[in-house]
Amino acid sequence: MGKEIACQLSKFNCNLALFARRDNELQKISEEIIKNNKKIKCIFKKCDVKNLMDIKNAVDFAYKNFRRIDIAILTAGILIPNPIQTFDSKIIRDTIDINFMGSVYFTEFLMKIMKSQKSGTIVVTSTLPDRRGVPGWGAYGASKAAVSWFFESLRSEAKQRYNINIITLKPGSVKTPMIENYHRRGAISVEKAAEIIIKGIIKDKEVIQFPLGQLLMTRTMDLFPIFVYDKLDIDLQKGDGYPQVKDY
Secondary structure, eight states: OHHHHHHHHHTTTOOEEEEESOHHHHHHHHHHHHHHOTTSOEEEEEOOTTOHHHHHHHHHHHHHHHSOOOEEEEOOOOOOOOOGGGOOHHHHHHHHIIIIIHHHHHHHHHHHHHHHHTOEEEEEEOOSOOSSOOTTOHHHHHHHHHHHHHHHHHHHHHHHHHOEEEEEEEEOOBOSGGGTTSOOTTOBOHHHHHHHHHHHHHTTOSEEEEOHHHHHHHHHHHTSOHHHHTTSOHHHHHOTTOOOOOOO
16 A cells, blocks of 8 residues: 555655665565656655554654655554464564554654644554454454554644644555455555545644545444343454464
8 A cells, every 4th residue: 555655746746755664566666666756755664563663764764865754644454363262372462563653653753843843744644443443353453442542642743833734544455465464345545545644744734544435333332231242253353364273
């Protein structure tokens, strides 16, 4: 999804800085973007969001090249099942580190720059089902709920004190490699997702949620009383493709 967002932003003549773990892939994307729009700069640097110094170096790299950072879109994340039969705290720790703390680390260094600019936008990625636990997906859900709650706590103060916009991105199912092993009814293309995200940023939305069908279904389920929610079919909630495991 991050790649498609970058490609679409290049059509708005935005200078871009790309970060991910695989610098060979970043180079290919950067070369493709520059080939299609020679008016812009598209720089890149290897960055592991679990590494605080990698993130500091990435933000410094962007700032040294452009002398300002107007928009940061944080999309790094992992989706790993955590079955109750093989309860493993390492899965939970790694998921929290990448999905939540990665955004926190980036924000720590971005804030310093955007405060001095007295402007900026930080887009963080949560998920649509961020209000109730889903069987088998507790690690992912907890990490994304943490994103929603934490950045909600920053939004008004960042705006009022420093003119910094914080946007929480809450996508449902998007056809990316992350869900290629899990059939998700109503999943939308990365192209459509990127289009919705960019339009939301332009409109200065506080929260960007999509697709509409999954949004309505999720918010309806949020209203279910606990005793009803707990009786919903477990396998149905986990979704197609969830691994079948035995007790250890």
